[in-house]
Amino acid sequence: MDLAFLADCFLRIVPGIPMTLALTALSVSVGLVFACLLAAMRLSGNTLLDWPARLHVFVFRGTPLAIQMFLIYFGLAQFEVVRTSVLWPYLREPFWCAFGALMLNTAAYGSEIVRGGLLAVPCGEVEAARACGMSGFLLFRRIVAPIALRRALPGYGNEIILMVKATSLASMVTLVEVTGLAARIISTTYRVFEAFAVAAAIYLAINFAIARAVAALEWWLSPHLRGAPPPAPDLRLAH
Amino acid sequence: MPAWLVAYWELMGFGPRGWGALMLQAAAMTVAVSSSGFALGALFGALAAWGRLSGHRIAAAIATTYTTVIRGIPELLVIYLVFFGGAAALGWFHRLFWGGEGFVSLPAFVAGFVAVGISNGAYQAEVFRGAHAAVARGEIEAARAVGMPRWLIARRIVAPQVLRFALPGLGNCWQLCLKESALISVTGLVELLRQSFIGGRSTRDFFSFLLTGAALYLVITTLSSGLFALAERRAMRGLRRA
Amino acid sequence: MIARLGGALLAAVLALGAADPAAAQQRQVRIATEGAYAPWNFTGPGGQLEGFEIDLANDLCRRMNARCTIVAQDWDGIIPGLTAGRYDAIMAGMNITDRRLEVINFSRPYAAGPHAFAVMPNSPLRAMPGTGRTFSLATQEAELVAILNQIKPLLRGRTIGVQTATTNSAFLTQYFGDAGATIREYRTTEEHDLDIAAGRLDAIFAAVTAITATAEKPEFRGLAPAGPLMSGGILGRGVAVGLRKADADLKAAFDAAIEAALKDGTISRLSEKWFKTDIAPRS
Secondary structure (H helix, E strand, O other): OOHHHHHHHHHHHHHHHHHHHHHHHHHHHHHHHHHHHHHHHHHOOOHHHHHHHHHHHHHHHHOOHHHHHHHHHHHHHOOHHHHOOOOHHHHOOHHHHHHHHHHHHHHHHHHHHHHHHHHOOOHHHHHHHHHOOOOHHHHHHHHHHHHHHHHHHHHHHHHHHHHHHHHHHHHHHOOOOHHHHHHHHHHHHOOOHHHHHHHHHHHHHHHHHHHHHHHHHHHHHOHHHOOOOOOOOOOOOOO | OOHHHHHHHHHHOOOOOOOHHHHHHHHHHHHHHHHHHHHHHHHHHHHHHHHHHOOOHHHHHHHHHHHHHHHHOOHHHHHHHHHHHHHHHHHHHHHHHHOOOOOOOOOHHHHHHHHHHHHHHHHHHHHHHHHHHHOOHHHHHHHHHOOOOHHHHHHHHHHHHHHHHHHHHHHHHHHHHHHHHHHHHHHOOOOHHHHHHHHHHHHOOHHHHHHHHHHHHHHHHHHHHHHHHHHHHHHOOOOOOO | OHHHHHHHHHHHHHHHHHOOHHHOOOEEEEEEEOOEEOOOEEEOOOOOEEOHHHHHHHHHHHHHOEEEEEEEOOHHHHHHHHHOOOOOEEOOOOEOOHHHHOOOEEOOOOEOOOEEEEEOOOOOOOOOOOOOOEEEOOOOHHHHHHHHHHHHHHHOOOEEEEEOOOHHHHHHHHHHOOOOOEEEEEOOHHHHHHHHHHOOOOEEEEEHHHHHHHHOOHHHOOOEEEEEEEEOHHHOOOEOOEEOOOOHHHHHHHHHHHHHHHHOOHHHHHHHHHHOOOOOOOO
16 A cells, blocks of 8 residues: 555545534534424324424435435425525535435434433333422423433434434535545545545544543443443444 | 326326336336345344354454444445445456456446445344344253254254344344445446436436435335334244233 | 345356457447536436437447447546446546546547536626637647636636536646635536526536537526637547557557548537537547
């Protein structure tokens, strides 16, 4: 392997890191809010709220992200109505289209994780809290939320890592991020392995950092379990 | 019928200028490449899970590296590597072992399902490992006590149970596989995403094509998750639920 | 599932077998094209490949007595695919450049044409300096650069679309990399066409032949070149068949076939058919 070329690849791919991180951070944080909303709709017991949320989850989990992104970027832009709407200043920009697709996608997966976390709260604990006279927001803040958060955290950590990987599709709508830059090096220098190795190393570093941060958060949130061996540091990713 | 529906039917129907047959063909290609990739992924996954569980230090290290690295990088990168690098590597082997000049070409279909298999195998390895952990130790000990040789234990006791416990996880892996197959479009294989895009570009009507493509993906995911649910119910029969 | 895997392996083995040159006495040539670059090569209604280069490839193959298969391959992977042996030749509006000559070889050129910016009719960039004039970057670079320097301030803060990994993108990076404009790289020209029509881009930079063809479609009416028409230098030395360096005899065959097609007017005729103008290289 040619070390000088490897260094050159590195310098050319590094400028894509901020875009990868920005897309991940923004879509994960907004997506989490949306995911909680969807989970609340699913658990509301109201059919009118439940079904739209179900439909969203079904559609966004059942189709590939690439087709969602293309549909938002190319599909919507073909309509005059869209191009004259108030949303156009956002839909005009590839960044916001990619963000929109990533956010709606992670909201669908995230809502299932959040819902799972909420459903995992033992009835006994809620009943005990009620018996102590807690109700409403206090019950949610003190009992339900902490337990659900601990239950959902490992799954959500995986979801964040999947989102880092999913941002690679943003290169398909002209955004300049890590995979897009690697592909550009491959198509202009016609050399495959160096660009691949650099890009792969960058993703692994980002995902390792995220996995460690999530593990640390899990540790911090579980003081009652600290006697036990610490959470394994490997990337637990399976959905 | 409303005018837009007539126009849509003309576009997506089966007439001389309709794209319906091509879209269905592309959907079949998506299923073919995904299932080939899933099968290869099962092979890689089983090997990697075996490597992790074997207690052999080098095998475990290789398997761990494989699952960690592959699950940590975008599928698109793996596809680029296999598509562009795979043929070069094959050509190199070809020259090394057969002394032949010339090139070994890797068709887009093969490159595609190999890339999907490599990615999916890393996820399936974790599923198999989890399923293996769920097999009751007592059953293996009991089998050993009645004098079953190792391979017979593996075949009669371990394998059926691993498969049973792995089914729900494998269902998730299959869905990943199906969605990853969309990315193979960058290799030029005409699967559902690429066909939708080609149609959209040719007719300047991306919306209809991409929406039709999305609907076909939904049909495939729904049907296949139904099949997995059926398989699960069959595999779990005779099992007491807690 | 096993049957599927077996089928796929069988397909792979068959494909390996097909690559064997001894399989048929007639020469087998696999030609890659992009299929998204009208009118050079594009995917027509019903999904089949059409265009100038498809017609030309069929004509050249007849002259070479070769059995050709034409395959579609995305532009950004078209050269790696050639060097990897996925196909034997590229006919995809590809210009001869020094950068590409480091990796692959080219036949003699079969077409040549200028490149330019293009804008929609209501654009303030419509009247760029140098509009209507033609320059060669090879022989008139100093004169052209003076004009390009007048264009630069007009592009500040604007967004320009270009296809990735092309002579056009190399040109923009070299001459307008410091103009304060956003250069957005697209995987196909069709995608930047759509985006300029949608109003996402202020200008595109492309081959004039492609701009003219796009402007004929109703949604793009009024799209027209602005500023000077340019060729040569970093924009390449004409469109030619891309070949592997090792395939000297295939290059000789293509060279002879192109020579003959130029001489008997076939290339000019096909050019008139698809471009409404003759872009056969003058030599």
